[in-house]
Amino acid sequence: MTKMNQARVVVVGGSSGIGLGVAQAALAAGAAEVVVAGRSTERLAAAEDALAAHGPGRVRAVPLDVTDEKQIRTFFEAVGPFDHLAITAAETRYQALTAFDEGAARTVIESKLLGPVLLAKHAAARIRPGGSITLTAGVASERPLPKGALVAAVNGGLMALGRALALELAPIRVNVVSPGWIDTPVWDRLVGTAVGGKAAAFAAMAARLPVGRIGTPADVAAAFLFLMQNGFTTGTTLHVDGGHQLV
Numbered sequence: 001m002t003k004m005n006q007a008r009v010v011v012v013g014g015s016s017g018i019g020l021g022v023a024q025a026a027l028a029a030g031a032a033e034v035v036v037a038g039r040s041t042e043r044l045a046a047a048e049d050a051l052a053a054h055g056p057g058r059v060r061a062v063p064l065d066v067t068d069e070k071q072i073r074t075f076f077e078a079v080g081p082f083d084h085l086a087i088t089a090a091e092t093r094y095q096a097l098t099a100f101d102e103g104a105a106r107t108v109i110e111s112k113l114l115g116p117v118l119l120a121k122h123a124a125a126r127i128r129p130g131g132s133i134t135l136t137a138g139v140a141s142e143r144p145l146p147k148g149a150l151v152a153a154v155n156g157g158l159m160a161l162g163r164a165l166a167l168e169l170a171p172i173r174v175n176v177v178s179p180g181w182i183d184t185p186v187w188d189r190l191v192g193t194a195v196g197g198k199a200a201a202f203a204a205m206a207a208r209l210p211v212g213r214i215g216t217p218a219d220v221a222a223a224f225l226f227l228m229q230n231g232f233t234t235g236t237t238l239h240v241d242g243g244h245q246l247v
């Protein structure tokens with residue numbers, strides 16, 4: 001395992017949820033600097049505050065929309081050489097096929113699948129020897145939610161993308177983390193208005209899972225840190241889902 005000491009880590013999607021957990025874990029493991037990126041400047045400022053306890057000068061928050069290639073190019077020019085790229089940015093939409101809206105579908109594909117392709121394209125030349133890229137898929141690939149056909153397809157696509165880029169970008173290591181149900185703000189949007197809301201949905205899922213609970217951003221962040229540091233792992237998908245694929 002390589003040390004995180006002196007590493008510069010970029011977390012695209014680092015202003016919330018799993019990405020914020022990855023930023024926390026990288027700083028706790030000794031990363032010299034973590035750059036967090038996302039669209040909302042309010043969320044970025046809140047993330048900077050949340051990460052400030054790790055000491056001055058170790059966190060940079062930079063606005064970025066991964067659906068805009070020009071912004072991506074400028075972003076990496078400003079970041080310069082770095083070691084590890086973690087991509088958790090995504091805007092997911094659930095919709096029945098009978099009411100399929102092409103615009104919503106494009107939002108999912110452009111943020112969660114095409115975004116990582118463009119990020120990898122512009123990041124690769126700046127990643128230092130021993131560095132890595134880690135993508136985020138999701139258990140919806142194996143266990144699709146109702147109205148989740150497109151999200152399932154994109155998650156499956158990301159696992160294939162990880163394998164392909166591990167060959168194409170070698171010796172940069174490219175891996176995928178596939179989370180199960182993780183308690184992040186995304187769930188307020190997904191089930192916040194349903195009967196019983198997030199608490200009821202989580203209690204029902206926790207009762208089904210072999211581990212008996214919903215995951216935390218820290219559970220998933222540990223997988224990202226493993227994949228950044230283990231120099232012999234590339235082209236793989238690490239499932240962090242509490243056994244969700246089995247039930």
Ligand SMILES: NC(=O)c1ccc[n+]([C@@H]2O[C@H](COP(=O)([O-])OP(=O)(O)OC[C@H]3O[C@@H](n4cnc5c(N)ncnc54)[C@H](OP(=O)(O)O)[C@@H]3O)[C@@H](O)[C@H]2O)c1
Nearest residue numbers: 013015016017018038039040065066089090138181182184
């Ligand atoms: N939470 C779960 O249970 C779960 C399960 C399986 C898979 N996942 C996957 O894990 C990843 C992270 O999810 P999360 O739960 O941590 O979600 P989250 O809390 O909503 O965080 C998503 C992050 O991505 C950023 N983002 C969204 N669209 C973006 C864009 N176009 N450009 C740049 N940044 C963008 C958001 O900031 P802005 O909105 O300000 O841009 C935010 O920082 C996603 O790929 C998600 O599909 C999550």
